[in-house]
Each structure stands twice: as structure tokens, then as C-alpha cells.
Amino acid sequence: MSWLPSFLTWPTAAIAAAIAVPALLLLYFLKLRRREMSVSSTLLWKKTIQDLQVNAPFQRLRRNLLLILQMAILVAILLAMARPAVNANVSAGKLSVILIDRSASMSATDVEGRSRLDEAKRQARELVATMDKDASAMVIAFSDDRDARTIQSFTSDKVRLRAAIDSVEPSDRLTRLGEAYRVAEAPFVSIDPEQLRPAGDQARAPDAWLFSDGRALDAGRLGLRVARLKYWRIGSDAAANIAIVALSAKRSYARPTEVQVFARFANFGPEPAEGVGVLLWVDGQVQRVDQKLVLLPERWSVEQRQKWERQTGRQARAGVDFAFELLTSAVIRVEHASKEGDMLRADDAAQIVVPPPKALAALIVTEGNYYLQRAIDSMELKNVRIVKPAEYAQLVADPAKIGQYDVIVFDRHSPKDLPPVGNFVYFGCVPPGTVLKAAEDSGGRVLLKDVGVLDWQRDHALVRNINLQRLYVAEMLKLELPSQLAMNPAMRTQTIVEGTLGPLVVLHREGRSAHLVVSFSILESNWPLRQSFPVFIHNTMVYMALGGDMDLRQSLPPGTTPVLPRLSLQQAGIAEQLRLVGPQGHEAAVRVPDTGDVAIGPLDAVGLYTTDPPVPGFEKMAVNLLDENESNLLPAERGPGAAADGATAIAGTGGQTRVELWWWILAGVAVPLCLVEWWVYTRRVHL
16 A cells, blocks of 8 residues: 555645634634723732733734644544545455446547557456455457457466466457456346345455456446455556548438538547547548548537637537449448547548449339339439339239349339338338238228328438428328338338328338339329429439438448348358458458358458458448547546446556545544543643
């Protein structure tokens, strides 16, 4: 233990001392003023002079036991107010659970030039060295909930424990502690919790030693029930880090050869960063450089940001966007150039895979609809085919012909058969063979009359930036939406537009197909005459064909386990095994079973992964961090879950814990002195 204490709140104690100490001394300097008395004889002059001396307001400070005791009590109270603390060396108890964080933020190199993980492992080894012969410990490594695992079960063998600690490798996954806590509690679930509670020397409650920076995404939902949490805070408050926290890319639908890229950066250090350079790479070649980023610390308040902008006359700028022509597939990489002093490398760059442009192919099945055809023609699609229901029945029988269309639109015609996989849009009809039905009675399908719009999901890509308040429907189908759909992950139903009498637009997913159902014919409404109709058709075609955000092949978070469909493997001619090549050239062989899809990974490190031979749709996969919580290197003050179920947390650094002495000063010094002072006062004891 270091016996040189530090005072945590010394300014408060100093102010209190400046007020209380002079006040106490002043009480002993002052004297009671005596009454003036008239004397009739000069023989009493001597007595009068003595009385005049007594009436003086101050006296000499004399030895007084009460003053000494009261001053000692006051000093003890003031010391307690200053909160003295010392750093004490720690030792492991009888049962110890060692939890080591190996998430992305633990790769920050802000601990004397080494990573936080290396520091956590060093401190864990020092803890093992303090174990008694009859003590035992277990080692758990974790990052996210899928990664928490026991490296070494309970043992008293220090060699095995140190080897387990040394075997913990870094990863770029996010931090979640829930599963790690459950793994830590697993050996004790069959023990009565009352037996694990501290009871003097017979305490059996294990100590959970958490070596982490404490930045867990699920920190607010955690709690240890049977262990005493001791949190060792790893990392520096002054760690600087500039990170990419968002990256997206999409092709312009009107111009499929144009790619638009947007990236957002954040500064998690203590100081502003000005003139941050941003590099855009396309297949390893620098295309553009932007030098105009001004990043203010994310830890600053709104008032601090506004004050800085007023004083400097500059505006913060955290986002960049690029637009350029790209006729082929490519890997786009965005990174910042301010590497000096940056403590975390995993979030300095992010990549996204851009597949080659593809012309949207659409099949329209209708007996004839002028307004629908005009809306689709306005999109200038290069591959649109309009057929009658009879011709569609012939196309659907040939998988090769029907499979070339990205979207199939049925106008007032409910087909008997559908392709096994696809994206379908229905106007005034419902999909066959699904749980989504149109209500029927004895007279046939139930039709609802004179329907208006009640509300719609304004943030959904299908109806974004359109106003449907004045949409009027003369006649619509009454749709039946089974409530059991939410219980089946393969079936999901979402009402996009709600009418006054029932759903008007419903998005239904079942199996590997997506169905967008408009419960009315556009000829039975005023929609074709409104500006929102062609916008809706445009959004529908893009959403159904390219995805909800109209993005390209977006990046994957660390720890993802991609699943390669059997059909894609067959297209690539892969029968037995393939190679997965990761960042820094790391390779892994993946065996292909005789049946079923193939899971690869998990992909723990950020970077670019490729399959060899190339698997369609999975030729290249980009893994990016893109997480503000993980890039924020400011360590948490308290251990995640420290307040739950009586668990306590001790913030420690360097193999030591901070012990505050104020309670011992009050209990061991101030209170006994108060009792002595009371005894002296009542007994009239003098020096």
C-alpha cells in the first residue's frame, strides 16, 4: 500500500477550514463583558482598574484542554471532508472469476505504448500471483455475447491460469457483457445464494475481477447476483481517437453508373481536430482528398461547441460525400489521414463493396392500365415487359425466363403460381399460397367503399417524401392480417398505409419472397391524378429490387458469420471446400457439406474478406467497426452492473485499488474525541 494519500476534495475542505478554524479560535479570544459599578471610595480604585481590564473585548489565549480537543475534532472533520485516499495493493480471494475484455476498444494503445488488452493481461497475471495455495480462479474472455467463453475453469494451478490469460487474443468485436456475466455465474447457479453471501471468514461469495474499459453496450441491463464485482479501469481519459462512425454508398437509380458515397467522422479525444484529411480509395487508387473536416470532441456539451464556434468563427464539419462514375465493380475505401496520436486503428478506415451496375428488369402483368404504364415508362427502365395474364402463365412455367425479372407487378390479377423466390407487387389482388388473404363472405370477396387515408409510415422508404392525406379510394379489398405472423421469423407483415376502414398498403415477407399488396386498383381511386403516385411507383420498384435503403452491398459488423446459400455454391462449382482469405492475408479452409447452406467465419477482424473460388454475392465482404460506443475510448467510471443486487465496483489501476480513509477518520478519531471532549466539559477538567 502507498501511504502517501491524495485528497479528492481538498478545495472544499480548505474553504471549510478557512471559515471554521478562525471562528473557533475567536470564541476563545473573546471574554464576557462585565457590568460597570459605581464606587464610593478611592480605596476601591484598584478593584475598578481590574474591572476595566476584564471589560476588554479580547484576552490572551491560555492553555485550555477543551480548545485542544475541539480543535482536534475540527481538524479530523476537515480531513474527512477532503476525502483522503491511498492506493492499496490487492490480492485474490478464495474464489475468483477473471473476466478479460478483448473487444475492439481494448486494442487502443494508450497505456504506456502498449494496448489496453496487454495491460489487462498484465494486471490479471499480477492478481494470479497473489493467490493463496488454497485459492482457485477461472478465466473468461469476452467481447460480444457470441464470444464469451471460459478459457480456464476453476483451478489453483497458477501456471495454467497464467497460460490461459496469455492466450487471450484481441478482436474487433463490439463490447457486450451480458453473456460473460452469465458464464461467470454458471458454476454457482446450483448453490443457495444465501450461502454465497459474505459472512466474515466463512464468506464463499466469489470475486468477479473485470479487466476492461467498461464501455459495454448493455451496461444498463447488467447485474451480478452471486459475485462481488471488482472493476479494474483500463485506459486513459486523454486517449485521442478519430473514427469513422458511418459509411454508406448507393447508385443513382436514374444513372446506374454513378455511385454516391457518404461518410461521417467523430472525434473522441479531448481536443478539437482541425484540417483532418479524408482519402477516398477505389480499388487501391486514391481518387479524391478532402481537407476540410473540423471535428469537435464528442465529450463536449452543446454549450462548449457553440462557444468554440463563436470564438473561432468556424463551423464543425463531420461528414463528407463523394459522387463519381463507376462502370464496374470495385472496393471503395474511406479513411482519415490524421494517424499521428490516434490510439485505435480499427476505426481509421472503412470499406464497402460495390457490385457492377445492373439494369432493373420488371414484368408487368395486366389487361391494360394506362396510368400504371405511364408511371413505369417515366422511370426509363431498360428492361420492362408488359404481358397479359395468359402469357404470364406460360412464362412462370419456365424458371429460366421468369427468373430474369427483379420485380413482377400484378395489376388486378391474382396468379395461380409464383416463382419460388422473388419480389412481387399487387394492385387490387392478393398473393396466392400465402397466409395473407382477402376477406370473403357468402357473396364472394368483401369490398369496402369510400375509404380515405388514416395514417402512413412516413419514414419508410416506400412512402418517403410523399403526402397521402388526399388519397381517396372508391373500393378496396378487406385484407386479413393474421396476428400469428409476428411469432414466425420467416413471416413478417407490415402495414405501410392505414386506411379509415382497413390496411391500404401492406408489405408481407414469407419465406424468401417479398410481397407488396395495394388492396385497391388504382383505377378505383384518385391516386393516378396525384403527384405522389409516380413517386410511389419509383420507390416501390427500387425498394423491391434493391433493398429498403437502396444501398449497395453494405459492410458487415465484426463477429458476423455469413451464410453462403447452396445455390450460390453450385453456381460457383464448389463441391468440397473453399478458401476464405481475410485481412493481412490470413487464410482459412471451409469445408462444404453435401447438403444445406454453409456458414463461414466468424469474421472477427475489420478489413476485406474474399472467397476462393468466388461465390456469387460473397466474392468480397467488407467488415467495418462503425460503432460510436466502441470508438469512444473514455473508460467508464463504474463497472457495468456494479449497482445491481448489492454488487460493488472498485475502480483500480496498475494492480492497485483506491481506498478512501474519510470514514475511518470520522469513526476512529472524530467520534472518540467528541466523547472525550464531553467528559472533560462535564468534569471541569483543566490542564
